[in-house]
Amino acid sequence: MNKTEVGETYTKPTRVAPLNLSLIIPCYNEENTIENCVEKVRKITQNQDINLEIVIVNDCSTDKSAEKLKEISAKYPEIKIFTHEKNRGKGAALRTGLLAATGDFIGIQDADDEYNPMEYLELLKPLLENKADVVYGSRYLRPDTRRVLYFWHTWMNKSLTFVSNMFTNLDITDMETCYKLFKKEAIAKIAPSLKEERFGFEPEITCKVAQAGFRVYEYAISYNPRSYEEGKKIGWKDGVRALYCILHYSANTAPLPMQLLLYFFIGGFSLFVNVSVFAILHHAFNLPSIFDLNTNVIVAYIASSLVNYLLCIAILFRHKARWSSAGEFIIYLIGVIIMGFVDYGLMWGISAIGTPVIISKTLAAGLGFILNFALRRNVVFPEKK
DSSP states (O other): OEEOTTSOEEOOOOOSSOEEEEEEEEESSOTTTHHHHHHHHHGGGTTSOEEEEEEEEEOOOSSSHHHHHHHHHHHOTTSEEEEOSSOOOHHHHHHHHHHHOOOSEEEEOOSSSSSOGGGHHHHHHHHHTTSOSEEEEESSSSOOOOOOOOHHHHHHHHHHHHHHHHHHOOOOSOTTOSOEEEEHHHHHHHGGGOOOOSTTHHHHHHHHHHHTTOOEEEEEOOOOOOOTTTTOOOOHHHHHHHHHHHHHHHGGGSOHHHHHHHHHHHHHHHHHHHHHHHHHHTTTTSOOOOSOHHHHHHHHHHHHHHHHHHHHHHHTSOTTSSSOHHHHHHHHHHHHHHHHHHHHHHHHHHHTTTOOHHHHHHHHHHHHHHHHHHHIIIIISOOOO
16 A cells, blocks of 8 residues: 555556556646646656656636746646637636547546545546446545535535436436546547536536446545635536536436426426416506407417427427427427417317316316427437437
């Protein structure tokens, strides 16, 4: 057993030949930590058969990070350094690095002192033993001595992981962790399709790992969080964006119960829009009547259908999954018209056998909800097999 700098222990992985490891380091205003980070990362190779490639991406830092990186480049010319001409976000920096990396195994390292690079030696094990395609380093697997900081930050991380698991059907403990290690073949399939520029990178890549069917392992890692005063950048807005990314990227392949639950929300909000628009047009706020009653009903129905469509492509189904934008919208409109007649026919058909009108409308709405979902999932937004 060997000792790392912070007192953690690791067991040297068993391997036959040298391996090629690439670590991507996104850097934005890290003048105080980037040099130390590089030195710690380079120590991974001590007494190890590892060819290490370090790729640093300067995301248009406004402090002295660029000067520090020039010094690092002069000292270690083998380190690859890329610079964004404008600040684009951590996700964009990681995408630049991932596409430039050439190692057989490619991982991510923050440019601060929160993580211990020596633990990558342990994360490599499941990959070298061909048990996994992707390994996550989890900050929450191991009960250990730790620095206590922000409750709400930790709660947000764990909550987002929980929601992500519900939609990806994975069972990981730390979706938001920095430490993610990939086989080159795995990340090569994912990296070109990544879109998120900021911290939405974490849920997006987790969704795509799950959808690709890669084998995922976790390893408990140490974690020394820094405060916002010390340079932490993620905030509550990034948490909201992460939630959106979980839905946007994974809902279309989520387990059926989760899709139904999400469509229930979409349907409920669309109903709210329907009623609200009808009420506004029908004197709800003492406005003069704009249309007659039947026209009000039609306008409200069209408004709610449009909202339903926009929510479907934003957080549930994949836009242009099979059809073009125009073709998809036309098919959607045809479905809306058909379901309008179906709803009308069901209500009057049920009431014709003596069922009270309110109960008839409720039953028709319930059947309409199921039929609408099936129509959207299998006809309007079908996934290509």
